């Protein structure tokens with residue numbers, strides 16, 4: 001497991017031609033650009049958590065049936081400071097770091113305290129966001145980093161706070177048909193009011209006919225939602241949209257602001273300031289995009305932890321939304337490197353498995369409905385919404401499928417009716433209970449991973465198709481539609497596969513999205529990292545992608561030309 005999770009990966013700066021077996025469809029031209037943690041130790045120091053690792057961007061440039069691979073570390077301020085000091089000097093999610101051991105730690109801590117919330121990391125390791133014509137590496141802090149999608153070079157650092165009052169923002173924005181970005185962030189103790197802020201970044205800006213203006217400078221607040229608890233806003237990783245609404249889950253997995261403000265002085269990580277409150281509810285906020293206000297009915301459900309929304313849409317006066325839900329926060333526990341690097345089977349136990357669940361929320365309240373009655377009359381789901389009071393509804397989901405994560409859809413169906421979920425599936429087999437869970441303090445059913453595959457789940461027929469191979473770890477499957485496609489699943493699936501078998505090279509897998517049969521694979525002789533998220537840039541200048549060298553490479557080549565041979 002160390003091969004996959006714990007080991008630092010080398011960059012592949014020069015585009016490397018992959019060995020293609022099978023046939024890549026001729027129409028498939030573009031670049032699959034992805035992000036994830038690639039470096040877990042710096043000098044003698046090591047990160048505690050897999051989500052701390054330094055961002056390693058990688059790309060597969062595809063065209064004329066060929067594939068070229070390259071990878072490059074994001075040259076974030078965090079990366080540069082760490083490399084220069086040859087140790088970890090910037091704090092990440094699961095690792096608190098101290099910039100300068102020679103200086104008085106306390107004076108530093110006091111200056112942090114006076115700001116309440118310290119300056120966060122710009123190690124943008126989670127996803128890639130498209131903003132107008134530009135691409136950004138993203139994480140969940142207030143920083144994003146512009147990148148060159150062809151050369152993977154790191155460009156400007158953008159601070160969201162300069163444009164909207166957010167200290168944190170998700171790495172999973174939504175896009176409308178015009179390419180405008182919709183995202184949500186948390187504004188911590190801004191004028192004493194902790195709130196969730198939904199903001200928009202326009203795809204294009206033109207002022208007096210001037211082009212090339214930065215869309216980020218034209219961000220606007222779309223609406224905000226007050227946090228239930230001023231000092232403990234919810235943690236969230238994504239949200240949902242339909243054509244007319246936004247779905248935001250205020251889950252009882254919360255950040256303790258006071259703990260965060262003193263974390264540095266106490267020598268504990270940000271992760272330790274997050275806690276799951278199983279005695280609490282999950283509040284379902286539905287924001288009407290037309291009025292820019294939350295609907296007044298209070299919808300809630302049982303406590304849960306959600307990272308990924310799959311999709312949401314409206315049907316017959318109801319809003320349906322699908323998520324991957326956990327019963328507790330054991331996922332974060334699992335990704336501590338100490339757990340991942342030891343006996344994986346033994347240690348990677350979850351006290352709850354990721355489950356695809358469908359919720360249904362009534363958009364119009366039946367005033368005459370009796371208390372206790374189910375307001376959902378759809379034949380397509382068994383999800384229920386029980387009226388409790390005039391303005392209070394308890395939602396009970398329909399369980400669709402257990403054991404999948406990293407969901408993707410055909411994005412043309414985002415916010416609209418859809419049928420297919422593409423995801424990574426990890427089958428967690430139950431193992432005999434050995435004791436009491438440290439997380440929940442109760443006897444726990446334990447699960448250990450037994451099999452990893454890519455899955456296409458059909459919500460309509462409740463059936464699935466799968467792709468899997470021995471020793472292979474699939475990444476998030478990305479759907480790319482065939483040009484002119486009419487069917488939702490008319491296209492291909494791309495996934496970067498790494499293997500635990502040292503004899504087997506990593507490869508880009510190309511599947512037919514309809515049948516889930518393998519069309520081709522492009523193997524590369526590199527140590528590839530297991531990534532998190534990314535996107536496909538269609539029709540990107542294939543020749544340029546194949547040849548484009550970064551500024552550094554060009555400089556090195558020039559140096560080689562002038563340097564006398566010794």
Ligand SMILES: CC1=C(/C=C/C(C)=C/C=C/C(C)=C/C=O)C(C)(C)CCC1
Nearest residue numbers: 051092093120121126139140168270307
């Ligand atoms: C640094 C930092 C954070 C980073 C969180 C990260 C990096 C989360 C990654 C989550 C993933 C990858 C989930 C996958 O499902 C917080 C807690 C937002 C706030 C404090 C500073």
Ligand SMILES: [Fe+2]
Nearest residue numbers: 172237308533
């Ligand atoms: Fe994610």
